[in-house]
Amino acid sequence: MFTSLGPLPFALPAPAFLIGSYDRDGRPNIMTAAWAGICCSRPPCVGVGIAHERWSHDSILERQAxxxxxxxxxxxxxxxxxxxRSGRDTDKFELLDFTPVKGSLADAPYAAECPAVLELRLREHHDLGTHTFFIGEVLDVKIREDCLDAKGKPDxxxxxxxxxxPVSRTYWNLGAPLGKGFxxxxEAAGLGRH
Structure with missing residues (x-):
């Protein structure tokens, strides 16, 4: 039996991303966003939903990155x-002890302390109601060397x-791996044993 909760922004898990942008005065800003995910393989694209009133919203439109x-x-x-906190009146990089690094390919900053970074060019955006969905084409993925496996892949x-x-509004981390994709x-797909 299921219990209906009505229309909610629900998917598990949602990423907890830090979105970096420069405002019109060139000040670096980051904001937390969880309404996000991969949306295309070729070209590689990631989308993120950002509420209209967020300081980052107009910055991304202006810088296209x-x-x-x-x-x-x-x-x-x-x-x-x-x-x-809002980037309108707070330097969140300084407040949170993150180091802003200018992207080498995208006109936007990232947090040096994070283990993985994506640089994106704004490809398109769609107003969906309370949020605009920004689709960024991935220009580069940077992974800290201590976060690579023996084959040089992100671990x-x-x-x-x-x-x-989203609904419980709680943070989580990964559990144990269950197996290799594809x-x-x-066996369940009738393609033989794995």
Missing amino acids: FTISIPSADMAARADAAGM PALINPLLFA ALGK
Whole structure:
């Protein structure tokens, strides 16, 4: 049996991203966003929903670029705080002890302390109601070297990304891996053993 909760912004898990942008005066800003995710493979694109009243909203439109810094779970309090103050009147990089680094390809800053960073060019945006959905084309992915596996690939356990549960409004981290994608389900798909 299911209980109907009505229309809610619900998906599990949601990422806890730090969105970086420069305002019209060139000041670096970050904000927390969880309404986000991968939306295309070729070209690689990530989308993020940002409320119209957020300081970052117009900055992204003006600069046509943004970054996504992926905080680790041990940065939960700082990442949460980045969504509680406005860049209009607060230098959140300074307040939260993050170091702003100018993107090498996108006209936007990222947080040097985060284990993973995406630089994005604004590809398109859509007004959906309370939020604008910004679709950014990924220009580069930067991973801290200590967060790479032996094959040079991003290791989720080492990155330990911060996750968010929208309805309960709680932060989470990753659990144990369950198996390899496109292999774990082979038997269930009738494609033989994995």
